[in-house]
Amino acid sequence: MIRYAISAAELEAAIEKEKEGWLAKAKLKTEAFRAAKKFNETDSQNTWSQIKPVFMKLQHDKCAFCERKLGAVMFGKGEHDVEHFRPKRRVIAWPTAKMIEEDEKNPADKRRFPYAFKTGTSDPSGYYLLAYSIFNYATSCKSCNSSLKSDYFPVAAKRQTATDDPATLKTEKPFLIYPVGNADDDPEELITYFGFLPVPKNTSTSSFQHRRARVTIDFFRLDDREDLLRIRAEVITKIWLAFDILSDSQTPPDRRRKAERILKLALADKSEQTACARAFHKLCQTNPTQARQFNDLAEQYLDNN
Numbered sequence: 001m002i003r004y005a006i007s008a009a010e011l012e013a014a015i016e017k018e019k020e021g022w023l024a025k026a027k028l029k030t031e032a033f034r035a036a037k038k039f040n041e042t043d044s045q046n047t048w049s050q051i052k053p054v055f056m057k058l059q060h061d062k063c064a065f066c067e068r069k070l071g072a073v074m075f076g077k078g079e080h081d082v083e084h085f086r087p088k089r090r091v092i093a094w095p096t097a098k099m100i101e102e103d104e105k106n107p108a109d110k111r112r113f114p115y116a117f118k119t120g121t122s123d124p125s126g127y128y129l130l131a132y133s134i135f136n137y138a139t140s141c142k143s144c145n146s147s148l149k150s151d152y153f154p155v156a157a158k159r160q161t162a163t164d165d166p167a168t169l170k171t172e173k174p175f176l177i178y179p180v181g182n183a184d185d186d187p188e189e190l191i192t193y194f195g196f197l198p199v200p201k202n203t204s205t206s207s208f209q210h211r212r213a214r215v216t217i218d219f220f221r222l223d224d225r226e227d228l229l230r231i232r233a234e235v236i237t238k239i240w241l242a243f244d245i246l247s248d249s250q251t252p253p254d255r256r257r258k259a260e261r262i263l264k265l266a267l268a269d270k271s272e273q274t275a276c277a278r279a280f281h282k283l284c285q286t287n288p289t290q291a292r293q294f295n296d297l298a299e300q301y302l303d304n305n
């Protein structure tokens, strides 16, 4: 995951440009939900897909959570879901009993649950005041949105569904990281990578930073989805090759320029799995011996899968 930085004024301007009058209507709808004390719109009435292209462009057509590159605006809108970060209609406690039961079938060292901390309870109302809150949106892939995100929203403190005040919402101590805008922690400050595997950056298991990273990785299954591991392994082998070429003082200038170009693109926000790419490139510079080992593992993974 990476951050997609944007101010409220910039996001509002982009939305107004995409769909004039959308923000004013969103405000009226929110006031109606406030009066009704619930989200009471039907699927045919909702209008958030009208501003989907704003988030697709901001996120470089990548899923906000797994950083997979999806289709572009012209033909690819159907590949992106407008994701409500905090569920609008109801909240279901996560992990569910079924998830825990499934997890128990894994070998002991691969088990995710039980956690040593609480992750919040269900709430039948959901965050009904955030159905049209622009900083409750992101676009995501179907795997992240439909299969994994669903109506879950784990929190460390008391859930606050009946508010749209950012300061009150922050008191919930959400575990999942919200990557749009500048208000939440930078995902790259919380999650780093050992080769192609994401891990919490803060190694103190009792720290909230570690727990946020752990829950986000487990929630979106960022460490065992084969499609993600494959893309990251490809990114790593590409970066290692470029790094190796650039480390050789005998490399001719034109070849050096090509390697630099490949590297620059791999590390850019617009590429796939940028967070992994940046963490790996940093390792190449600080600990090339370990980076070489991670590259070998990535090559083995690609050969065997």
Ligand SMILES: [Zn+2]
Binding pocket: 063, 064, 065, 066, 067, 068, 140, 141, 142, 143, 144, 145
């Ligand atoms: Zn995704």
